[in-house]
Amino acid sequence: MTRRLSRRRYVVGTGAALATGLLAGCSGGGDGSGDGGGGDGSAGEPADDVPSEIDDYLSENEARLYEGTIADYTGEDEVVVDVGAGEIGFAFDPAAIRIDAGTTVVWEWTGEGGAHNVVSAEGSASDFESGDQVAEEGTTFEQSFDDAGVQLYYCTPHQSNGMHGAIEVIE
Template structure:
């Protein structure tokens, strides 16, 4: 990304300028390209020069390489970007980032006995939080799940009846998880989670 920005500015570690047909040509990643990038950034923007003096390790991050290693799927890319963002945030003392999550209402705003949304897609390692909304009590019982996930052990114990009460579950195994609200399953209060 850094190299792409430099190429747009007409700067490249491959030579003094980049022709318009090679605007997005990537320079080889390594000490030489980091040094050239540092010199180019310092010459283009004096504020960037101060940033590089304060945080010289900023040029050591290579998010494009992290993405390449992570693979092509969305979850791997998002996790790689999250790690790169966390490293960058740590360098400047920013607060920690939290993992992604999905929130499901138990009972719709209109009062229907349903999970809203009734289907979510997350990445392995993400957390789903169910929030008691209306017409409780409600619970979450997993009826089907991928191998290695014990539906009886992982289902909610008890019920949520107070509006705003929550229950969360982190899902690490890829696959489809089907669940239901035991008191309202005959009314169609069912849901599913796809974990990539």
């Protein structure tokens, strides 16, 4: 079951897991970070053990909304990443995520920051691209990641503005 927590956040799960995710999402500091905020290991909880390849890529490219942590979404079937997040709409939120192999990532456009796309970067474990640049809110692009590895990506028109993201896929 997928349930929308706010305009752009989903929690995937059932029963106690869903209740825990909903409570954790409500206990955040109201900063819109979507990190679960509860400190109870719920989906999206930030972790400091960012792989160096991801940290280097996001730091060197001055990725917006990247604060040296990775949002842990292991155990989820589907994860949503906002496209056009942040104050001026030039960010992915969250900028770095950790998922299990077999998880589907859904990039969802916020309608902010102009037209965006999602393109895998050189050095990414696989190639993927959302296609044409789109500005319309609610547009989505889905990609399943079946093999472990690091996925690096960016928005073509805004890569010089720090619109970069990364995914760690684990077995």
